[in-house]
Structures are given as structure tokens and as C-alpha cells.
Amino acid sequence: xxxxxIYRLIQDDLEEVERSLEAVADVGSPLLAELxxxxxxxxxxxxxPSLTLLAGKFCVYDLAxxxxxxxxxxxxxxxxxxxxxxxDNSLIRRGKPTVSRAWGENRALLLGxxxxxxxxxxxxxxxxxxxxxxxxxALMTISGGELNQTxxxxxxxxxxxxxxxxxxxxxxxxxxxxxxxxAILSQASEEIIRALKxxxxxxxxxxxxxxxxxxxxxxxxxxxxxxxxxxxxxIVTLPSxxxxxxxxxxxxxxxxxxxxxxxxxxxxxxxxxxxxxxxECLALASDFCSRASRALDVLPDNSYRQALLDLxxxxxxxxx
Amino acid sequence: xxxxxIYRLIQDDLEEVERSLEAVADVGSPLLAELxxxxxxxxxxxxxPSLTLLAGKFCVYDLAxxxxxxxxxxxxxxxxxxxxxxxDNSLIRRGKPTVSRAWGENRALLLGxxxxxxxxxxxxxxxxxxxxxxxxxALMTISGGELNQTxxxxxxxxxxxxxxxxxxxxxxxxxxxxxxxxAILSQASEEIIRALKxxxxxxxxxxxxxxxxxxxxxxxxxxxxxxxxxxxxxIVTLPSxxxxxxxxxxxxxxxxxxxxxxxxxxxxxxxxxxxxxxxECLALASDFCSRASRALDVLPDNSYRQALLDLxxxxxxxxx
Numbered sequence: 001x002x003x004x005x006i007y008r009l010i011q012d013d014l015e016e017v018e019r020s021l022e023a024v025a026d027v028g029s030p031l032l033a034e035l036x037x038x039x040x041x042x043x044x045x046x047x048x049p050s051l052t053l054l055a056g057k058f059c060v061y062d063l064a065x066x067x068x069x070x071x072x073x074x075x076x077x078x079x080x081x082x083x084x085x086x087x088d089n090s091l092i093r094r095g096k097p098t099v100s101r102a103w104g105e106n107r108a109l110l111l112g113x114x115x116x117x118x119x120x121x122x123x124x125x126x127x128x129x130x131x132x133x134x135x136x137x138a139l140m141t142i143s144g145g146e147l148n149q150t151x152x153x154x155x156x157x158x159x160x161x162x163x164x165x166x167x168x169x170x171x172x173x174x175x176x177x178x179x180x181x182x183a184i185l186s187q188a189s190e191e192i193i194r195a196l197k198x199x200x201x202x203x204x205x206x207x208x209x210x211x212x213x214x215x216x217x218x219x220x221x222x223x224x225x226x227x228x229x230x231x232x233x234x235i236v237t238l239p240s241x242x243x244x245x246x247x248x249x250x251x252x253x254x255x256x257x258x259x260x261x262x263x264x265x266x267x268x269x270x271x272x273x274x275x276x277x278x279x280e281c282l283a284l285a286s287d288f289c290s291r292a293s294r295a296l297d298v299l300p301d302n303s304y305r306q307a308l309l310d311l312x313x314x315x316x317x318x319x320x
Numbered sequence: 321x322x323x324x325x326i327y328r329l330i331q332d333d334l335e336e337v338e339r340s341l342e343a344v345a346d347v348g349s350p351l352l353a354e355l356x357x358x359x360x361x362x363x364x365x366x367x368x369p370s371l372t373l374l375a376g377k378f379c380v381y382d383l384a385x386x387x388x389x390x391x392x393x394x395x396x397x398x399x400x401x402x403x404x405x406x407x408d409n410s411l412i413r414r415g416k417p418t419v420s421r422a423w424g425e426n427r428a429l430l431l432g433x434x435x436x437x438x439x440x441x442x443x444x445x446x447x448x449x450x451x452x453x454x455x456x457x458a459l460m461t462i463s464g465g466e467l468n469q470t471x472x473x474x475x476x477x478x479x480x481x482x483x484x485x486x487x488x489x490x491x492x493x494x495x496x497x498x499x500x501x502x503a504i505l506s507q508a509s510e511e512i513i514r515a516l517k518x519x520x521x522x523x524x525x526x527x528x529x530x531x532x533x534x535x536x537x538x539x540x541x542x543x544x545x546x547x548x549x550x551x552x553x554x555i556v557t558l559p560s561x562x563x564x565x566x567x568x569x570x571x572x573x574x575x576x577x578x579x580x581x582x583x584x585x586x587x588x589x590x591x592x593x594x595x596x597x598x599x600e601c602l603a604l605a606s607d608f609c610s611r612a613s614r615a616l617d618v619l620p621d622n623s624y625r626q627a628l629l630d631l632x633x634x635x636x637x638x639x640x
Contacts, residue, residue, distance in 0.1 A: 031471035032464050087426045106407045109429060110467040117459035120440050124453045132452060133444045139437035144352050147430040151351035
């Protein structure tokens, strides 16, 4: 199954979101316009806006509300990527230099701020106070979670718990915001809103787990960035944690944290990639995917529900 | 006239804003809490929240709306300072190390993001969509203006115009947002909203002009940062521009931009401080102050209007 099959039901509306994203770059300042185009033409999969649109399909599907919201969700996502790439010193994303690499950290910082504001401005156009609050709460959770993470020192006894809290804040929160907002804006019942929020959360957890596995098992061409770049930047994700749990005397993570030279990192990536922890991580991702699917049991059995189920399967099976 | 005399009418309510700011740091993560306390206990003059409160005094003064809004305005201001200090590599603000200096640039970046989000969240608690939109628009103007400024190369023929556009975006916009929001939330008439918005804009222009003069004429103890730090960071403000206009063959700004060693900067600061441009800048600040005051002509002649007039006079006469 590929993404365009799943998106088929919302293809025209997703194109409207794309046009709405392009319109974000229609600003007076040529420099700002150029930076916006650079950041927004990023070849992303647009999964979050698709979730908002699909989540809006279970009651009153109102494009006048859903398109700005879906655009806002994608802008917020883009803003966090632009800022994350500063924090992580990332040089490449989706096969091209990061904004901070191409334009400098100062401009990347200010561009991220602008994107946050524009996202908030678009969320406000829905006129829905519940959604507006949800949206600013999401940015609090994401940035607060990332900030908290900067204070976490590696401790194997707490590493798993920290990791799940962290990816819940940095990734799952925006997915659940995307689906919850879509449901709220379509005037769905509280039961359906709750179901789509749960779906979004578990979907997001699975999504991040797979992302973190692909960083070990993918190839550079498909990933659009070097393999093992997390560990190379000192970022400890679940595969490393499970490996350390399984090999308590190996001290691999400690070695990498202390000495991040290319050889040490490459050796660690190789060890982890060839271990059984990759399978364990993917099994955990499948668990979250199942939870996401089960959350949809209360929804009517229609093609939109099927698309959400397919999307959850897709993100666990994807290669990039 | 000192600030506490002017604030007398709103003293209790301003203390409520202060408590509301302190409550922002009541978060689960100890690291985030510590950073929030560090950033918010900054000895600022709280001029922006005072403006929101005073602007709310001309119709239905509703503290339940005005306190969160005044808090939001101060948080947005703090967030922009935290990010500006990263962009400008500033080491000291109000006599203590900047957040980026004390905690590192990454944490400063994420803290700023959190503050933006929290500010938006508080603005949303007013439930007033017009104010919520105004608020996200303000952050777009501020960050977009700063970003645009990074692309401006010094050109004396356009320097004045660029400068006024720049300070309108980076400073006056938040002052006009502060007053306009206060007026809107108190259900004032459109005429009064417009008057208070104009007041805020001109107040903000005067405020920034005086700030830029004090950077040359102040002393380090009062400023809480070294004298001439703008020029030392390569930031060209109105005193430098007027000096360059008056001394076209001196090439002073070009010299400083090309070579920012301490001696060159100190020499330039000394030349500018002792020139007539300081008086000219202050005269321009007074013009904006007069415009701010005249904007209030349509307001009832009461003690709140007088406080706004006094505040405009205060900020032009202030020494820090």
C-alpha cells in the first residue's frame, strides 16, 4: 500500500492545503518569502494535515475550517523541525541542507518563530476557542518536553520511561492535536473526538518508534540524511536503550556519549542494527499501531475509517 | 515623576499580573521551572502589562480578562528578549547573564518557544477571538521584522526608513498590541480602541528611540549592560544613522561594521555621544511622545488618561 492510495479520498483537499502552505510564503519581504519557500517545499509526506482532514470526515466536514487547521498543524510541525535542527546541529534533512545550515542559525531561529506565529494565526481563523487552546497547548508540550530532555542524563534504569515521555511530548502530541482538532472542527461527538485523539496519540508513538528504528536500518538515499545521525548527535533512542538493557556489560551508549567520533558511532550503529532490538522496537511500534486501530472501533465502518487504519499500517511498514 | 507614582492606580492589579507571571513557573519539570523563574524574574519595568491594564480602564474593566492578557503580553515580550539575545550574542541583560549565556543557546531557544506558546495559551483564555488574532499577528510582525532586518545591508540613503520600519515591527507593534487588546477586552468603542492603539504605537516608537539613545548616553550600572553594546554587536540604530548623515565623509559606521574591535567601537560611541545627534534623536522621541498623547484627546479626561500621558512623558525622560 502506498501513501497516494491512502490519500485518494482527500486528494483534492490535500492539494488545497498545499496551496494554502504556498500562500504562506506570499509576504512582502523577499528574504522572508525565500526562507518560507525553502522550509515549506520540503518534500514532507504531509501526514499530519492528512490526519486532520480524515479526522474531520466523521460528522460535518467543513473545508473552510479544516484547511486552515491542517495548514496550521503542518506549519507548527515545520517550525519545530527548523528549531530542532538548530538544537541538534543537524546539517541535512530530506536530502537538502537544513534551514540553519543553508541560512544560518539566527535566520532559522527567527523563521521558526514566524512559523509558530503564522500557525497560531491560522488556527485562530477557525474561530474555535477549544481548538485554539489545544493548539497553543501542543506547542507548550512540545517545547517543554524538548527543554526537559536537555536536562536528562542517561540512566539505564529510567531510560525507557524517559524515552516514552519524551516522544509522547515531541511527536505524539502533535499527531493527537491534528486528529483531535479535525474531530472538534467537524462537530463530532465527545466519544468520537476522544477516539480520534487516542488514535492520533498511539499513531504518533508508533511513528516515532519507526523513525528511530529507520535511523539505524534505513539507507541514506531513502532517509535523506546519514544513517545513525541520532547517535552521532548524541541522541539516545529506543534501539540504543534496548541494546544497553540487553547488553549491560557492553557500555556501548556510555562509550558513544563520551566519544562521538565517527568510528565509535559507526561501530555502535552496526552492533545495534544487527541485534534483535530492531525487531523488538518494531514489535512495540506494532503494539502502538494496534492501539491506534482499536481506538477507531467506535467509529462508523466507512472508507475514511479504513484510510486511517491503512495509514497506521503504512507508517509502521514504511521505509522512509 | 517615577514609575510607582504612575502605576499607583493599577498597583494591586499589577501585583496580580506579577503573581500570574510567577504561576507560569509552576510546572512539573524542575529544569523548565528554574529556567522560567530565571527569565521572568528579570527586574523589568512591566510597562507593557501596565499599558494593557490602563487601556482597559475606559469602559468595562474586567480583571478576569485583563490579567491573563497583560501576562501574555509580558510573556511574549520576554520570549522575544530571550530569542533576541541568542541572535545578537548578548551576554548580559538587566545586570545578569542572559538566558543563552547562563543556560546555553539550545535551552534559551526552547524556553523562548515555550514562552511564546504559554503567551498564546493565556491570550486564548480571554475567549476573545479578535484579541487572539491580534496577538498571533504581533508575533508574526515581530519575528518577520527581525528576520527581514538580518537581510538589510547598511545603505545611508535608506537607513532611516529601514530603521523606522524595523523598530515599528520589533517594538512598537507589541506596545500597540498591549493597548489595543486592553481596549478591546474592556468593550471600548472602536474610536477608543483606535486611539489607544495609536497611542501604543507612538509610545513604542518613542520608547525604542530612547532605548537606542541610552545605549550611547547611559551608564552601565543603570543600563544593566555595557554602554555601546548595540554598535559593539553591529546593530546600527538611529544615533549612528544621524551621525553618518551629518558626517558623510567620516565613514564611521562602515568602519565599525568592518572592524568591531573594542577600540573602534569605543571611539565611535564617544563621537556619537558627544555630537548633536543625541539631542536630535531625543527630539524625535518627543515628537512620537506628543503624537501618543494627542491620540488620547478623544478619551475622557480622567486619572487613567492622565496616567497614560504621564507614562509617555516618563519613558522619554527615563535614564534606564
